[in-house]
Structures are given as structure tokens and as C-alpha cells.
Amino acid sequence: xxxxxxxxxxxxxxxxxxxxxxxxxxxxxxxxxxxxxxxxxxxxxxxxxxxxxxxxxxxxxxxxxxxxxxxxxxxxxxxxxxxxxxxxxxxxxxxxxxxxxxxxxxxxxxxxxxxxxxxxxxxxxxxxxxxxxxxxxxxxxxxxxxxxxxxxxxxxxxxxxxxxxxxxxxxxxxxxxxxxxxxxxxxxxxxxxxxxxxxxxxxxxxxxxxxxxxxxxxxxxxxxxxxxxxxxxxxxxxxxxxxxxxxxxxxxxxxxxxxxxxxxxxxxxxxxxxxxxxxxxxxxxxxxxxxxxxxxxxxxxxxxxxxxxxxxxxxxxxxxxxxxxxxxxxxxxxxxxxxxxxxxxxxxxx
Amino acid sequence: xxxxxxxxxxxxxxxxxxxxxxxxxxxxxxxxxxxxxxxxxxxxxxxxxxxxxxxxxxxxxxxxxxxxxxxxxxxxxxxxxxxxxxxxxxxxxxxxxxxxxxxxxxxxxxxxxxxxxxxxxxxxxxxxxxxxxxxxxxxxxxxxxxxxxxxxxxxxxxxxxxxxxxxxxxxxxxxxxxxxxxxxxxxxxxxxxxxxxxxxxxxxxxxxxxxxxxxxxxxxxxxxxxxxxxxxxxxxxxxxxxxxxxxxxxxxxxxxxxxxxxxxxxxxxxxxxxxxxxxxxxxxxxxxxxxxxxxxxxxxxxxxxxxxxxxxxxxxxxxxxxxxxxxxxxxxxxxxxxxxxxxxxxxxxxxxxxxxxxxxxxxxxxxxxxxxxxxxxxxxxxxxxxxxxxxxxxxxxxxxxxxxxxxxxxxx
Numbered sequence: 099x100x101x102x103x104x105x106x107x108x109x110x111x112x113x114x115x116x117x118x119x120x121x122x123x124x125x126x127x128x129x130x131x132x133x134x135x136x137x138x139x140x141x142x143x144x145x146x147x148x149x150x151x152x153x154x155x156x157x158x159x160x161x162x163x164x165x166x167x168x169x170x171x172x173x174x175x176x177x178x179x180x181x182x183x184x185x186x187x188x189x190x191x192x193x194x195x196x197x198x199x200x201x202x203x204x205x206x207x208x209x210x211x212x213x214x215x216x217x218x219x220x221x222x223x224x225x226x227x228x229x230x231x232x233x234x235x236x237x238x239x240x241x242x243x244x245x246x247x248x249x250x251x252x253x254x255x256x257x258x259x260x261x262x263x264x265x266x267x268x269x270x271x272x273x274x275x276x277x278x279x280x281x282x283x284x285x286x287x288x289x290x291x292x293x294x295x296x297x298x299x300x301x302x303x304x305x306x307x308x309x310x311x312x313x314x315x316x317x318x319x320x321x322x323x324x325x326x327x328x329x330x331x332x333x334x335x336x337x338x339x340x341x342x343x344x345x346x347x348x349x350x351x352x353x354x355x356x357x358x359x360x361x362x363x364x365x366x367x368x369x370x371x372x373x374x375x376x377x378x379x380x381x382x383x384x385x386x387x388x389x390x391x392x393x394x395x396x397x398x399x400x401x402x403x404x405x406x407x408x409x410x411x412x413x414x415x416x417x418x419x420x421x422x423x424x425x426x427x428x429x430x431x432x433x434x435x436x437x438x439x440x441x442x443x444x445x446x447x448x
Numbered sequence: 449x450x451x452x453x454x455x456x457x458x459x460x461x462x463x464x465x466x467x468x469x470x471x472x473x474x475x476x477x478x479x480x481x482x483x484x485x486x487x488x489x490x491x492x493x494x495x496x497x498x499x500x501x502x503x504x505x506x507x508x509x510x511x512x513x514x515x516x517x518x519x520x521x522x523x524x525x526x527x528x529x530x531x532x533x534x535x536x537x538x539x540x541x542x543x544x545x546x547x548x549x550x551x552x553x554x555x556x557x558x559x560x561x562x563x564x565x566x567x568x569x570x571x572x573x574x575x576x577x578x579x580x581x582x583x584x585x586x587x588x589x590x591x592x593x594x595x596x597x598x599x600x601x602x603x604x605x606x607x608x609x610x611x612x613x614x615x616x617x618x619x620x621x622x623x624x625x626x627x628x629x630x631x632x633x634x635x636x637x638x639x640x641x642x643x644x645x646x647x648x649x650x651x652x653x654x655x656x657x658x659x660x661x662x663x664x665x666x667x668x669x670x671x672x673x674x675x676x677x678x679x680x681x682x683x684x685x686x687x688x689x690x691x692x693x694x695x696x697x698x699x700x701x702x703x704x705x706x707x708x709x710x711x712x713x714x715x716x717x718x719x720x721x722x723x724x725x726x727x728x729x730x731x732x733x734x735x736x737x738x739x740x741x742x743x744x745x746x747x748x749x750x751x752x753x754x755x756x757x758x759x760x761x762x763x764x765x766x767x768x769x770x771x772x773x774x775x776x777x778x779x780x781x782x783x784x785x786x787x788x789x790x791x792x793x794x795x796x797x798x799x800x801x802x803x804x805x806x807x808x809x810x811x812x813x814x815x816x817x818x819x820x821x822x823x824x825x826x827x828x829x830x831x832x833x834x835x836x837x838x839x840x841x842x843x844x845x846x847x848x849x850x851x852x853x854x855x856x857x858x859x860x
Contacts, residue, residue, distance in 0.1 A: 222693075223684040225707045226609055296690020300610050300697065331608050334694070340602035351690060381687060382697075403602070 104131045107317060108168045110154050110197065111175030112147070113138035115278060116212065119310045120172055121147050124317065133166060136175065154193045163204035170208045170317050173197050178242045178280070180373065190245040191252070198256055201263060208264040210316045212309075215269045215302070215326055216243045217250055220381040226300075227386035230269075230324045240375050242281070250324075264322040268312055271328035271385060272374075274342075274405050275306025284373035286342050286409065292372065295348040298336045299382040302328035305400035305408075315396050325394045326385035329402040335379060341406035351380070399442060404434045458482055460523065469613060471716070517580035533586035609712075611677075611700035619699070620669075626659075627666040630806050631765065635667040637813030643674040646713045646756040647816060649720040650747055652739055652844050653728030655766035656789050658682065659804060664720055664761065665699070667811050679712050680720040681705075685786050706746050706753070713754035720761075721747045723837075730775060730787045736767040737848050742841045745833040752827040757816035758840055762847035765809030768858050770794065807858050810851050814843060 107124055111117030112134035118141070125132040125146040134140065134149045150162070154175050163171070173194060177186045194211070201209050218228045219235035234251070238244040250267065257265045272282035282303065285291055304327060312327050339346050349357075354376055361371055390396055400408075407430060458468040460482035470479035595614070598604060606612045627633050641647060651664060661680040668676050681704040687693035702708045704721070712719045722728060727740035751758050772789045779788040779795075794801030817840065826832055 222687040223703065223705070225705050226702050227707075227711065294690070296692075296694065298694035298697075332610075333606060334610060334612075334697070336694075337602050337604070337606070340600060381693075406602070 104129055105170065106131045106133065106166060106168045107170045107172060108133045108135060108163065108166070109172045109174060110135045111173070112136045112140050112144070112149065114175070116176075116309070116313075117172075117174040118142070118144060120174060120313050120317075123310055123314050124172075127318075133168065135162075154197050155189075159196065159200040160203040163200055163206055168204065168206055170210070171197065171201050171206050172210045172313060172317055174212055174313075176212065176242075176245075180240045180242065180281075182239070182241045182244060186241050187245055187248075191248045194249050195252055198253070202256075202260045206263065208266070208317070208322075210313060211249075211253065211265070211267045212313060213246050213250060213267050213269045213324075214242070215271045215328065215383060215385040216378065217246050217269065218383055218385070219243075220299070220375075220378040220383040222381050224382055224384075226382065227384055228326075229386045230326060230389055237375060237377060243375070264320070266316045266322055267324045268316055269324065269326050269385065270309055270312070271302035271304050271326070273306055273309055274303045274409050276409065276411075278306040278309075281373045283409075286339075286344055288373075291339060291344050291346040292349055292354075293335065293339075293346045293379050294351045294354055294376060297351070297380045298334045299378075299380060300332040300384050301335050301338060301382070302332045302384055303338065303402050303405055304329050304398060305405040308398040308400055311399065312394075312396050316394070319395070321394055323389070323393065325390050325396075326387055327390055327394075327396070327398070328385055328387060329398045329400060329405060330387060331402065332382075332384040333402060338402075338406060341403055341410065343410040351376070399445070400438060404438060407431060407434055470607060514580065517584065521580060521583055533583050606698070607700075609679075609700060609702055610697035612698040615698040616669075616677075616700070619695075623662060623666040624670065627663060627670065631663065631809045633663055633667060633765075633809040633811055635671050635811040635813070638668075638671050640759055640813050640816055641668070641672060641676065641718065643676070644716060646716045646754060647718055648709070648713065648747060648751045648754075648756050648758050649678060649718060649761050649813075650758055650840055650844065651720065651722050651761035651763055652737075652848055653722035653724040654731060654736070654763070655804065656729055656770045656772065656791075657802075657804070658686075658722075658729070659769065660763045660766045661701075661720060661722065663766075663809060664763065664811060668718070676718050678718045678720040680722075681709060683725065683786070688784075704746075706749050709747070709750035710753045713750065713756045719750070719756075721750075723747050726786050730789060731767070731772070732775070733767075733771045733773060733791075737764070737852060739841055739845050739848070742837050745830075745837050748833050748836045748840070749827050751819045752822060755820055757818045758836075759816045760814040760840055760843045760847060762812045762814070762844055762851060763809065764812075764848060764851045764855065765807045765858075768807045769804035771805075805859075808860055810855070812847050812851055814847055817843070 107130055109117050109121040109124065109132060112121045113136035117134070117136065121132050121134050121140070122144045124130055125144060132147055134144070134147050135152055135154065136149075137151060137153045139149060139151065140147070152159075152162070154173075162168075175193065175197075176190050179186055198209065215228070217234045217236040218224065218232055219237055221235060225232070234247050236243040236247040238247070253265060253267060257263075273280040274282055274286070308329065309327075316325075354372075358372055358376065407427075410427070411431065458470045458472045458479035459477040460468050460479070468479060468482060472479055599614070604612070604614055641649075649664065651660065653660060658680075661678075661682075665678045665680065668678050677700055680701045682696055682701050683704055686696060687703070702712060709719050709721070723743035723746070724740045725743055731738075731740060747758075750756070770789065770791050770793075772791045774790045776788045776790055780786065791801065822832065
């Protein structure tokens with residue numbers, strides 16, 4: 099196929115985990131030319147990736163997009179931090195706004211963004227299954243939720259103003275996986291994880307591989323709009339912890355909130371002590387997945403239990419080597435793996 | 449209503465070897481939790497019709513029992529392929545059944561015993577039947593015993609709303625005590641609730657704490673032949689308390705919103721609402737049994753959107769569990785409660801004041817009020833909504849008044 103016939107996809111944030119993975123996955127397709135954009139090069143060499151070293155806030159971005167004939171932009175440059183810093187806001191929100199503006203100028207066909215179901219906020223009055231149209235009431239205490247809420251508000255207006263651009267936003271539930279870093283993995287890796295006494299909300303998770311698949315699916319298919327993405331069916335937080343073989347410590351909630359306020363700005367600040375904000379461990383924030391299945395046509399490969407059991411393999415504690423428990427666990431793991439492989443084969447056949 | 453609309457239950461067994469109570473997915477024999485067993489179940493299920501209490505010859509009875517036992521064993525092997533029971537002998541079997549007689553809740557065990565008894569005849573005692581029964585009984589015992597270990601491993605299932613049947617079974621003894629012994633609840637009108645279809649139960653609210661919701665749920669679980677679970681809708685304030693929200697969610701209750709109500713109804717669940725809300729629950733003693741204002745018509749919207757009949761329920765006896773003389777708004781603001789009741793015993797006696805009085809309760813379930821003939825735009829017609837709200841309120845008030853006339857004493 100001639101070079102000019104190939105689809106051109108620009109992926110920002112290739113120096114970070116998600117950008118690198120999506121770029122690698124997209125670059126494997128011979129019909130696609132993938133251009134990676136970031137101010138640092140990816141840690142590992144990605145085959146067939148055309149890397150351009152530049153900051154997304156560079157004013158020449160529209161020129162880059164039009165001269166390279168970019169069709170699709172996957173904007174994945176996002177700094178996920180609990181701190182509410184100006185620098186992060188500028189990069190995450192203003193940077194994204196500049197990228198979107200550049201796409202509008204250069205006539206890019208489609209833009210894909212990664213967001214989170216945390217934007218709905220965790221409130222006592224939340225519906226049991228939050229639909230995509232629900233007004234966003236994400237908290238503004240942590241940087242990553244605040245930035246995403248701002249960004250989504252902007253995108254709302256942007257989509258109305260530029261209807262010819264296919265804007266797709268995927269809101270992911272808590273991401274869990276062996277290599278990815280997310281608030282949930284940081285939370286689960288604590289020894290021990292800290293939760294609130296007496297609260298056990300329903301939560302959803304999604305496997306890191308499914309995140310990559312979903313973003314690639316969104317980039318390659320003709321869809322637009324906002325979609326919640328999670329592994330089907332929420333489960334209580336206590337079950338999540340037990341499947342991941344973590345035994346949490348319970349903190350009485352007034353103490354937790356007060357203590358958190360006191361620790362802010364100290365060495366044991368929010369990122370260390372509570373990677374997931376207390377409210378999100380207290381009230382449910384389960385997203386409705388109907389649109390994901392019906393409109394986006396995406397179905398995660400990993401079930402929630404399998405994701406957590408795989409993650410449990412990471413923590414070598416809580417199980418003695420060669421004990422009965424360990425053997426039963428290994429058996430369960432292999433059963434999971436075989437089940438997942440069978441499912442993947444079935445899907446490939448379809 | 450018609451047979452085609454009957455709900456199909458999941459065919460799989462839970463880890464505790466009792467029948468899974470979830471609904472089957474459309475086009476499948478299993479629910480979403482046991483989806484992976486669907487293939488095995490579909491392929492290996494022998495074509496045996498459900499055992500019916502008919503006049504069958506002993507031989508036919510025995511064959512049917514055998515086929516059913518084989519069926520169950522195949523499914524159990526599907527769940528736990530590594531399980532094998534201890535060696536069998538008829539004496540051990542009798543001992544085991546004797547031991548386990550009063551214990552546990554496994555409905556399977558009871559059913560098995562009944563059928564074994566029905567099929568035992570002098571010379572029909574077949575060693576294979578006994579072996580099959582031995583396998584099943586041992587399995588149930590072992591996995592019931594293991595329940596704590598299983599739950600610690602996360603090896604249990606909840607539905608998408610958070611309902612946990614094992615939790616309900618654990619809390620059941622307490623609820624049954626309150627239902628049978630403490631409040632001696634008498635329920636009438638259970639026949640108005642169908643076995644499988646959606647319905648919105650609307651009740652009068654009283655008694656400061658939502659005990660009436662709990663008792664309504666226990667009434668249905670105990671008295672209804674299909675053991676239907678009422679999914680009550682609770683107010684926004686309750687989840688802010690520790691433990692309350694997780695207990696409520698595990699018992700299958702959901703937050704009070706029209707969306708949630710409609711969604712539950714569309715899944716053919718029984719939804720229970722108490723539209724009086726805080727006004728009802730915080731009623732002063734002198735206003736007892738006078739229904740307060742019925743919310744904002746949310747429940748009628750739910751019923752109309754989901755085309756579910758409204759079944760009025762009157763609960764008499766809850767009003768006198770706490771004798772509230774007044775309310776303090778200052779204390780309410782201080783503590784964060786939606787309202788702060790001052791009664792004869794609370795807050796003076798502290799926690800002792802929270803124990804309700806053992807009055808006698810009567811739950812009367814009325815005739816369903818159908819919602820199908822109001823047209824498609826009924827849910828946005830405010831006049832119709834308030835008209836229906838008033839109608840339901842009057843029906844319930846009448847039921848309450850009738851019962852009060854019949855009632856002779858408060859505590860007996």
C-alpha cells in the first residue's frame with residue numbers, strides 16, 4: 099500500500115506508559131502510520147513508531163498536524179497526580195485545549211481522549227448506575243479528578259462547536275494491572291491498604307490490557323461520544339480487597355478526614371496516605387455500561403475477578419510458599435488464564 | 449401474567465451447592481455470574497422434566513430421582529472438579545442425615561430427604577441412589593463449613609446492585625426473631641403479589657427508624673411461596689452512616705431515585721417505597737397513623753415508566769415502637785441527622801432508648817392498582833401524577849384505619 103494511502107495517527111504522551119502502549123499496539127497495524135509526540139522519548143524502542151520530540155503546547159502544533167496529514171489524534175499526555183498544582187493543570191487542561199484547538203485548525207478527523215469515571219464524583223445520592231449524561235460532580239481536591247472535570251467541561255463545548263470532529267472520550271473505571279500505575283494500584287499496593295470503617299461501596303475496575311484495547315478500538319472505529327468503560331459488574335470494595343489478597347486497616351471516618359487535612363502538604367501527603375480520595379472509598383460511583391456494549395461495541399476481555407486474582411500474584415505476602423492455600427491459588431490462576439485464552443480465541447474467531 | 453413472561457431462573461449451583469437465585473440472562477440458562485458454566489450445563493443437561501408431585505409408580509419415582517441426582521452431580525463437578533466424598537456405607541449415610549437434620553439451610557437437603565422418603569420402598573432401595581445422595585450431602589456439608597474461608601478469599605457472588613444472599617441468610621435469624629417473636633407480625637394479602645412479576649409496594653412509614661421496611665422484607669421472605677425479595681429504596685442520608693450503607697446494599701436495597709426504581713422494576717423485581725419519607729418516619733405520637741404528605745410523586749413516575757402495578761401496603765404497629773413527643777432542629781443540625789426525635793426514652797436513656805417497644809404488628813397488603821391504561825405521556829403529566837398519588841394515599845389511609853378499628857390492643 100502506498101504511503102499516502104495509509105491512515106495517520108498521532109499519539110501524544112508516548113514517553114509515558116499509556117502513550118507508549120497504545121502507540122505500540124497501533125503501530126503493529128501495517129495500514130497505519132503512527133507518529134509519536136512527546137518531550138521525552140519512550141523508554142523502550144517501539145517498532146515502526148515515528149517519534150517527534152516536541153511539547154504539546156508548542157504553537158506550531160497545527161502545522162505539524164496538517165503537514166503530516168494526521169487523520170486521528172490520540173491525546174494521552176496526562177500527568178496523573180493527587181496534588182493540585184498549577185503546572186499539572188497547565189499541562190493537562192491547557193495543553194489538551196491547545197491540542198484540540200490545533201486539531202480543529204488542521205482539520206483532523208477524530209480525537210480520542212482517556213478520562214475516568216471518577217469525574218462523576220462519589221456522592222451518597224449517586225444513582226446505582228451512572229449514565230454518561232449525568233452532570234459531572236467529581237471532587238476538586240485531587241489533581242487528577244479536578245483536571246479531568248475541567249477538561250471534560252471544555253470538551254463538551256468543543257464538541258458542540260466543531261461537530262465535524264469525531265470526539266471520543268473514554269471514561270475508565272479503576273485501572274488494575276501488573277505494569278500500570280493508577281490510583282487503584284497504588285492503593286492496593288499499600289501495606290496495608292487504608293479504608294474507612296463501616297463503608298463498603300460498590301466499585302468497578304478494568305484491566306490495563308482492556309484499557310489499551312478500548313482506546314485502540316475507539317481510534318480504529320467510527321464512533322463518537324462519551325463512553326464509560328469497566329469490566330462488567332461492580333463488586334463491593336471488601337470483595338475487591340479479598341480477591342487481591344489484601345487485608346486492609348479500617349479508619350474511623352472523622353479521624354480519616356481530619357487526619358488527611360492535617361497531613362496535606364507534609365511528607366506523608368495525599369499521594370502517600372490516600373491515593374484514592376476518602377469519598378471514593380465511601381460512596382458508590384458505579385458507571386452504567388450500556389453504551390459501551392451497544393454503541394461502542396467493546397467488551398472487556400478480562401472479568402473483574404480475574405483481573406484482581408492476577409494482581410494478587412504481585413503481592414507475595416499473605417500466602418506461604420508451598421502451603422495448601424498457595425497451591426489452590428495457583429490452580430485458580432491457571433484456570434483463569436485458560437478461561438481468558440479461550441475467550442480471546444472465541445473472539446478472534448468471530 | 450402469561451406463561452411466556454415467566455422469569456427463568458439460573459440453573460447453576462452456587463458455591464454452597466444451593467440453587468442460584470439470580471435470573472437467567474435472555475437466551476441462556478444461567479445468570480451473568482455463572483455464565484462460564486452455561487456451556488457445560490447446556491451440553492450435559494439430561495432431558496428430565498422437573499420433578500412433580502404426581503402419582504408415579506415407585507420405579508418411575510426412583511428413576512427420576514436418579515436422573516436428577518446425576519444432573520446435580522454433574523453440575524457440582526463443574527464447580528468443584530476436585531471434590532470427592534469419603535467412602536460410602538448405608539449406616540454412615542443414616543448417621544449423617546441424622547446429625548445434619550436440624551442444621552443448615554440447604555433447601556436441597558430438605559428436598560432430597562423428602563424425595564428419598566417418598567421413593568423408599570422395601571425392595572427399591574438402590575445402592576446407586578444412596579451413593580448419589582451421599583455425594584451431595586457430603587458436598588453441602590463441606591462447603592457450608594468452609595463458608596468463612598470462602599468468603600475470605602473473595603469467592604462469593606453479589607449481583608450488580610450489591611445483593612449478597614449469604615449475607616441475608618446470615619441476618620435472617622435476627623430478622624425472623626423480630627418478625628415472629630418480638631413484634632409477632634401478622635401479614636395478610638400475600639396472594640396479591642405474583643411470583644415473578646414486577647410490582648411497586650407502597651407503604652406508610654412510621655417508627656423513626658426504617659424497621660418497617662425490614663419487616664416488610666422479612667414478611668415476603670417468610671410468607672410468600674416464591675420467597676420474593678423486596679428491594680426497598682432508602683434515603684440519601686442513610687449511606688452517610690458507617691455500616692448502614694453496606695448492610696442495606698448487601699440486603700439488596702437501593703438508593704431512592706426514580707432511575708433506580710425504574711431499573712429495578714424493569715428487571716422484574718419487587719420494589720418497596722415509603723413516600724412519606726422523613727415526614728412520615730418522624731411523626732409525633734399525637735399524629736400517629738395520619739399519613740403525611742406523599743413525597744414528590746416520584747413513586748408514581750416509577751410505576752408509570754416501568755408499567756408496574758402499585759400495591760398499597762399498610763403497616764400498623766410500627767407507630768408505637770417509639771413514642772415521640774417532639775423534635776429538636778438544633779440537635780438535628782448539630783448531629784447531622786435529618787431530624788432529631790425526642791421521645792420518652794431517647795435521648796435520655798441513650799442506647800436503651802433506641803430499642804423499640806414490642807408492639808404487635810399487622811401488615812396488610814392490598815389489591816394491586818394497575819398502571820397500564822394511562823398512556824405513554826402519563827409520567828410527565830403533573831395533574832395525573834398528583835391525582836394518582838392522592839388516590840394511593842387514600843387507599844393506604846383507609847387500610848390503616850380499617851386495621852386500627854379491628855385492633856384491640858397495642859401490645860397483643
